[in-house]
Amino acid sequence: MQHPMNFQIQWHDQLASTNTHLKDRLDSGAVLGSGTIIAAHEQTQGRGRQGRHWLAARDTNLTFSVFIRTECPPEWLPSASMAAAIAVAELMEARGLNPTLKWPNDVMVNGRKISGILAEIATGGIVIGIGLNVNMPDASHIDQPATSLLIESGQTHNLERLLEQLCGFLGRALEKWIAAGFGGIRRDWESRIPNLGQRVTVRDGDSTSRGTLEGFGEYGELRMRLDDGRLIQIWAGDLHQPR
Ligand code: BTN
Numbered sequence: 001m002q003h004p005m006n007f008q009i010q011w012h013d014q015l016a017s018t019n020t021h022l023k024d025r026l027d028s029g030a031v032l033g034s035g036t037i038i039a040a041h042e043q044t045q046g047r048g049r050q051g052r053h054w055l056a057a058r059d060t061n062l063t064f065s066v067f068i069r070t071e072c073p074p075e076w077l078p079s080a081s082m083a084a085a086i087a088v089a090e091l092m093e094a095r096g097l098n099p100t101l102k103w104p105n106d107v108m109v110n111g112r113k114i115s116g117i118l119a120e121i122a123t124g125g126i127v128i129g130i131g132l133n134v135n136m137p138d139a140s141h142i143d144q145p146a147t148s149l150l151i152e153s154g155q156t157h158n159l160e161r162l163l164e165q166l167c168g169f170l171g172r173a174l175e176k177w178i179a180a181g182f183g184g185i186r187r188d189w190e191s192r193i194p195n196l197g198q199r200v201t202v203r204d205g206d207s208t209s210r211g212t213l214e215g216f217g218e219y220g221e222l223r224m225r226l227d228d229g230r231l232i233q234i235w236a237g238d239l240h241q242p243r
Contacts, residue, residue, distance in 0.1 A: 005034070005035045005167075005170070005171035005174055005175065006033070006034070006035045007035040007036075007037050007066070007167045007170070007171065008033060008035060008036050008037065009037045009039060009064075009163060009164075009167070010036070010037065010038055010039070011039050011040075011041065011160070012038065012039070012040045012041070013040075013041050013042065014040060014041065014042040014043075014044060015038070015040040015042075015043055015044070016043070016044050016045040017043060017045050017046055017047050017129075018038045018039065018040050018043060018063055018064050018065040018129055019047060019065045019118055019120060019127050019129035020045075020047070021038055021040075021065070022036070022038050022065045022067055022122065022127045023120065023122045023123070023127055026067065026122045026123040026124055026125075026127075027122075027123050032067050032069075033067075033069075034067065034068055034069035034070075034125065035066065035067070035068070036066070036067045037064055037065070037066045037067075037163075037167070038064060038065050038067075039062070039063065039064035039163060040063050040064065041058060041059050042056075042058040042059070043056055043063040046063055046131065047118060047129075048116055048118060048131075049104075049116070049118055050236075050238070054116060054118075054131050055141070055142060056131060056133075056136075057136065059135075059159065060134065060135045060136050061131065061132060061133045061134050061135065061136055061148070061159075062130065062131065062132040062134055062159055062162060062163055062166075063129075063130075063131050064129070064130055064163060065127050065128065065129040065130070066084075066127070066128050066130075066170065067122065067125060067126075067127055068080070068125050068126050068127075068128065068174065068178075069124055069125040070125045070126060070178065071125075072126070072178075072181070074121065075219045076177075076181045076182075076219065077119050077120075077121060077126060078104055078105075078119070078182075078219060078220045078221065078235065079177060079181055079182035079185065079219055079220040080119045080126055080128055080174075080177055081104065081105040081117040081118070081119035081128060082101075082104070082105050082182065082185060082189055082220050083173040083174050083176065083177040083184075083185050084105070084117045084119070084128050084130055084170060084173065084174075085101055085105040085106065085107050085115070085117055085189075086101070086169075086173045086185055086188045086189060086192070087166060087169035087170040087172070087173040087174075088107045088114075088115045088117075088130065088132060088166065088169075089101055089107050089192055090169040090173070091162075091165060091166045091169050092107065092109060092114065092149075094165070094169075095149065095153060095157075096153065097109050097149075097152055097153065099114070099192065100192055100193070100194045101189060101192040101193055102239055103193070103216075103222050103239050104220070104222075104236070104237075104239075105117040105119075107132075109147055109152050110147065110152065111145065112139070112145040112146055112147035113133075113142075113144060113145065113146045113147070114132065114133050114146070114147050114148060114149070114152070115130065115131060115132040115133065116130075116131050117129065117130050117131075130166075132149075132162075132166075133146060133147065133148035133149065134148060134149045134150065134156075134157050134159060134162060135148065135149070135150045135156045135157060135159075136148035136150060136151070137150055137151070138151075139151065173185060173188070176188075181218075181219065182216070182218060182219050182220040183218070186216070189216070189220070190215070190216070193213075195213050195239075195241050196213055196214075196215060197212065197213065197214075198212065198213055198241065199211070199212055199213075199241070200212070200213045200224070200239055200240065200241050201239070201240045201241070202222065202224065202234050202237040202238065202239050202240075203237055203238050203240065204234070204236050204237030204238070207237075209224055209226070209232065209234060209237075210226070210227070211224040211225050211226040211227060211232075212224065212225040213239075214231065217233055221233045221234060221235050222234040222235075222237075222239070
Protein backbone atom coordinates (compact mmCIF):
# COMPACT_ATOMS: atom_id res chain seq x y z
CA MET A 1 0.00 0.00 0.00
CA GLN A 2 1.23 3.53 -0.80
CA HIS A 3 1.54 5.68 2.32
CA PRO A 4 1.91 9.44 1.95
CA MET A 5 4.37 9.39 4.83
CA ASN A 6 6.65 6.53 3.78
CA PHE A 7 6.01 4.29 6.77
CA GLN A 8 8.38 1.35 7.23
CA ILE A 9 6.90 -1.30 9.52
CA GLN A 10 9.18 -3.55 11.59
CA TRP A 11 7.42 -6.34 13.47
CA HIS A 12 9.02 -7.75 16.63
CA ASP A 13 8.03 -10.93 18.41
CA GLN A 14 8.18 -9.50 21.92
CA LEU A 15 9.17 -6.13 23.37
CA ALA A 16 8.75 -4.57 26.80
CA SER A 17 7.25 -1.43 25.22
CA THR A 18 7.36 -0.31 21.60
CA ASN A 19 7.64 3.33 22.75
CA THR A 20 10.59 2.55 25.00
CA HIS A 21 12.28 0.45 22.32
CA LEU A 22 12.08 3.24 19.74
CA LYS A 23 13.21 5.90 22.20
CA ASP A 24 16.16 3.78 23.37
CA ARG A 25 17.29 3.14 19.80
CA LEU A 26 17.14 6.84 19.00
CA ASP A 27 18.98 7.70 22.23
CA SER A 28 21.77 5.30 21.33
CA GLY A 29 22.34 7.01 17.98
CA ALA A 30 20.32 4.87 15.57
CA VAL A 31 19.48 6.84 12.44
CA LEU A 32 15.84 6.00 11.78
CA GLY A 33 13.76 7.37 8.95
CA SER A 34 10.73 9.46 9.75
CA GLY A 35 7.82 7.03 9.59
CA THR A 36 9.66 4.08 11.13
CA ILE A 37 7.08 1.89 12.86
CA ILE A 38 7.92 -0.66 15.53
CA ALA A 39 5.11 -3.14 16.15
CA ALA A 40 5.12 -5.98 18.67
CA HIS A 41 3.25 -9.28 18.65
CA GLU A 42 3.58 -9.13 22.42
CA GLN A 43 4.30 -6.20 24.71
CA THR A 44 5.23 -7.19 28.26
CA GLN A 45 5.40 -3.75 29.90
CA GLY A 46 3.14 -1.57 27.81
CA ARG A 47 2.95 1.97 29.15
CA GLY A 48 -0.14 4.16 29.28
CA ARG A 49 -0.63 7.83 30.07
CA GLN A 50 -0.01 9.09 33.59
CA GLY A 51 2.28 6.14 34.45
CA ARG A 52 -0.42 3.54 33.94
CA HIS A 53 0.06 0.07 32.39
CA TRP A 54 -1.35 -0.90 29.02
CA LEU A 55 -2.48 -4.50 28.84
CA ALA A 56 -2.58 -6.46 25.59
CA ALA A 57 -2.51 -10.25 25.22
CA ARG A 58 -0.13 -11.76 22.65
CA ASP A 59 -1.25 -11.50 18.99
CA THR A 60 -4.62 -10.13 20.05
CA ASN A 61 -4.42 -6.34 19.90
CA LEU A 62 -2.30 -3.85 17.96
CA THR A 63 0.59 -2.33 19.90
CA PHE A 64 2.98 -0.18 17.90
CA SER A 65 4.89 3.11 17.85
CA VAL A 66 5.79 5.47 15.03
CA PHE A 67 8.76 7.82 14.92
CA ILE A 68 8.29 11.24 13.34
CA ARG A 69 11.43 13.26 12.73
CA THR A 70 10.48 16.82 13.58
CA GLU A 71 11.73 19.93 15.31
CA CYS A 72 8.24 20.95 16.36
CA PRO A 73 7.89 22.95 19.58
CA PRO A 74 6.98 20.90 22.68
CA GLU A 75 3.48 22.46 22.77
CA TRP A 76 2.73 20.55 19.57
CA LEU A 77 3.11 17.15 21.26
CA PRO A 78 -0.48 16.79 22.55
CA SER A 79 -1.94 17.46 19.12
CA ALA A 80 0.31 14.79 17.55
CA SER A 81 -1.50 12.20 19.62
CA MET A 82 -4.83 13.83 18.73
CA ALA A 83 -3.93 13.39 15.05
CA ALA A 84 -3.23 9.71 15.71
CA ALA A 85 -6.58 9.38 17.53
CA ILE A 86 -8.35 10.88 14.50
CA ALA A 87 -6.65 8.30 12.26
CA VAL A 88 -7.80 5.45 14.51
CA ALA A 89 -11.34 6.88 14.52
CA GLU A 90 -11.28 7.03 10.71
CA LEU A 91 -10.21 3.38 10.63
CA MET A 92 -13.13 2.48 12.93
CA GLU A 93 -15.50 4.40 10.64
CA ALA A 94 -14.11 2.52 7.63
CA ARG A 95 -14.97 -0.69 9.50
CA GLY A 96 -18.57 0.44 10.00
CA LEU A 97 -18.34 1.63 13.62
CA ASN A 98 -19.32 5.01 15.04
CA PRO A 99 -16.41 6.16 17.23
CA THR A 100 -16.10 9.32 19.31
CA LEU A 101 -12.99 11.04 20.62
CA LYS A 102 -12.34 11.79 24.26
CA TRP A 103 -9.80 14.43 25.17
CA PRO A 104 -6.84 14.20 25.32
CA ASN A 105 -6.60 11.28 22.91
CA ASP A 106 -8.83 8.28 23.58
CA VAL A 107 -10.92 6.65 20.89
CA MET A 108 -14.26 5.41 22.20
CA VAL A 109 -16.93 3.17 20.74
CA ASN A 110 -20.31 3.00 22.46
CA GLY A 111 -18.82 4.95 25.38
CA ARG A 112 -16.01 2.45 25.94
CA LYS A 113 -12.33 2.86 25.17
CA ILE A 114 -11.03 0.98 22.13
CA SER A 115 -7.68 2.75 21.70
CA GLY A 116 -5.16 4.72 23.74
CA ILE A 117 -2.24 6.81 22.56
CA LEU A 118 0.99 7.88 24.24
CA ALA A 119 3.10 10.51 22.45
CA GLU A 120 6.55 11.29 23.83
CA ILE A 121 9.48 13.51 22.94
CA ALA A 122 12.40 11.47 21.58
CA THR A 123 15.88 12.20 20.25
CA GLY A 124 15.37 13.91 16.89
CA GLY A 125 11.60 13.97 17.00
CA ILE A 126 8.60 12.37 18.61
CA VAL A 127 7.35 8.85 19.20
CA ILE A 128 3.62 8.16 19.02
CA GLY A 129 2.56 4.85 20.57
CA ILE A 130 -0.83 3.42 19.72
CA GLY A 131 -2.67 0.59 21.41
CA LEU A 132 -5.81 -0.61 19.62
CA ASN A 133 -7.98 -3.38 21.01
CA VAL A 134 -8.70 -5.68 18.07
CA ASN A 135 -9.38 -9.37 18.72
CA MET A 136 -9.88 -9.19 22.50
CA PRO A 137 -13.04 -11.24 23.17
CA ASP A 138 -13.73 -9.84 26.63
CA ALA A 139 -12.71 -6.58 28.33
CA SER A 140 -13.71 -7.31 31.92
CA HIS A 141 -10.05 -7.52 33.07
CA ILE A 142 -9.40 -3.87 32.06
CA ASP A 143 -9.69 -1.34 34.91
CA GLN A 144 -11.97 1.03 32.94
CA PRO A 145 -14.84 0.49 30.49
CA ALA A 146 -13.12 -0.92 27.42
CA THR A 147 -14.05 -2.64 24.20
CA SER A 148 -12.49 -4.12 21.06
CA LEU A 149 -13.18 -4.37 17.34
CA LEU A 150 -14.21 -8.00 17.89
CA ILE A 151 -16.66 -7.08 20.66
CA GLU A 152 -18.17 -4.27 18.57
CA SER A 153 -18.24 -5.92 15.15
CA GLY A 154 -18.36 -9.64 15.94
CA GLN A 155 -15.43 -10.16 13.57
CA THR A 156 -11.77 -10.94 14.08
CA HIS A 157 -9.22 -8.95 12.11
CA ASN A 158 -5.76 -9.68 10.72
CA LEU A 159 -3.42 -7.45 12.74
CA GLU A 160 -0.85 -6.87 10.01
CA ARG A 161 -3.43 -5.91 7.40
CA LEU A 162 -5.22 -3.69 9.90
CA LEU A 163 -1.98 -1.84 10.66
CA GLU A 164 -1.40 -1.36 6.92
CA GLN A 165 -4.86 0.15 6.56
CA LEU A 166 -4.38 2.34 9.62
CA CYS A 167 -1.15 3.69 8.10
CA GLY A 168 -3.18 5.23 5.27
CA PHE A 169 -5.26 7.25 7.72
CA LEU A 170 -2.26 7.98 9.94
CA GLY A 171 -0.28 9.35 7.02
CA ARG A 172 -3.01 11.80 6.04
CA ALA A 173 -3.72 12.94 9.62
CA LEU A 174 -0.03 13.41 10.44
CA GLU A 175 0.60 15.35 7.26
CA LYS A 176 -2.11 17.82 8.28
CA TRP A 177 -0.53 18.02 11.73
CA ILE A 178 2.99 18.55 10.34
CA ALA A 179 1.66 21.38 8.14
CA ALA A 180 -0.26 23.30 10.80
CA GLY A 181 -0.25 21.57 14.21
CA PHE A 182 -3.62 21.45 15.94
CA GLY A 183 -4.99 23.97 13.43
CA GLY A 184 -4.55 21.36 10.69
CA ILE A 185 -6.69 18.77 12.48
CA ARG A 186 -9.07 20.93 14.52
CA ARG A 187 -12.10 20.25 12.33
CA ASP A 188 -11.48 16.47 12.24
CA TRP A 189 -11.08 16.51 16.03
CA GLU A 190 -14.06 18.68 16.98
CA SER A 191 -16.46 16.87 14.66
CA ARG A 192 -15.99 13.69 16.73
CA ILE A 193 -16.24 15.26 20.20
CA PRO A 194 -19.63 14.43 21.73
CA ASN A 195 -19.52 16.68 24.80
CA LEU A 196 -18.78 20.19 23.49
CA GLY A 197 -20.79 22.68 25.53
CA GLN A 198 -21.57 20.10 28.21
CA ARG A 199 -20.58 19.81 31.86
CA VAL A 200 -17.38 17.84 32.39
CA THR A 201 -14.85 17.06 35.08
CA VAL A 202 -11.10 16.80 34.52
CA ARG A 203 -8.94 15.05 37.10
CA ASP A 204 -5.18 15.37 37.10
CA GLY A 205 -3.55 13.77 40.12
CA ASP A 206 -5.09 15.43 43.16
CA SER A 207 -6.62 18.32 41.27
CA THR A 208 -10.17 18.26 39.94
CA SER A 209 -11.72 20.92 37.69
CA ARG A 210 -15.44 21.06 36.96
CA GLY A 211 -17.16 23.23 34.40
CA THR A 212 -18.40 23.44 30.83
CA LEU A 213 -16.31 22.15 27.95
CA GLU A 214 -15.97 25.27 25.81
CA GLY A 215 -13.60 23.89 23.20
CA PHE A 216 -9.90 23.61 22.49
CA GLY A 217 -7.10 26.16 22.32
CA GLU A 218 -4.38 26.76 19.76
CA TYR A 219 -2.47 23.59 20.71
CA GLY A 220 -5.43 21.32 21.54
CA GLU A 221 -5.47 22.20 25.24
CA LEU A 222 -8.93 21.94 26.80
CA ARG A 223 -10.81 25.16 27.49
CA MET A 224 -13.18 24.94 30.42
CA ARG A 225 -15.63 27.58 31.69
CA LEU A 226 -15.77 27.34 35.47
CA ASP A 227 -18.98 28.03 37.40
CA ASP A 228 -17.59 31.42 38.52
CA GLY A 229 -17.28 32.44 34.86
CA ARG A 230 -13.51 32.10 34.53
CA LEU A 231 -12.13 30.38 31.44
CA ILE A 232 -9.23 28.02 32.18
CA GLN A 233 -6.92 25.95 30.01
CA ILE A 234 -6.08 22.37 30.92
CA TRP A 235 -3.12 20.55 29.36
CA ALA A 236 -3.32 17.12 31.01
CA GLY A 237 -5.73 14.92 32.91
CA ASP A 238 -8.63 12.53 32.54
CA LEU A 239 -11.97 13.79 31.37
CA HIS A 240 -15.18 12.51 32.92
CA GLN A 241 -18.75 13.35 32.20
CA PRO A 242 -21.45 13.16 34.84
CA ARG A 243 -24.21 10.77 33.76
C1 BTN B 1 -3.29 5.39 27.34
O1 BTN B 1 -4.46 5.41 26.95
O2 BTN B 1 -3.03 5.47 28.55
C2 BTN B 1 -2.18 5.27 26.34
C3 BTN B 1 -1.87 3.84 25.99
C4 BTN B 1 -0.77 3.70 24.97
C5 BTN B 1 -0.42 2.26 24.71
C6 BTN B 1 0.53 2.09 23.55
S1 BTN B 1 0.71 0.39 23.09
C7 BTN B 1 2.05 0.80 22.05
C8 BTN B 1 2.86 1.88 22.74
N1 BTN B 1 3.86 1.30 23.61
C9 BTN B 1 3.62 1.55 24.89
O3 BTN B 1 4.30 1.15 25.85
N2 BTN B 1 2.51 2.30 25.02
C10 BTN B 1 1.94 2.62 23.72
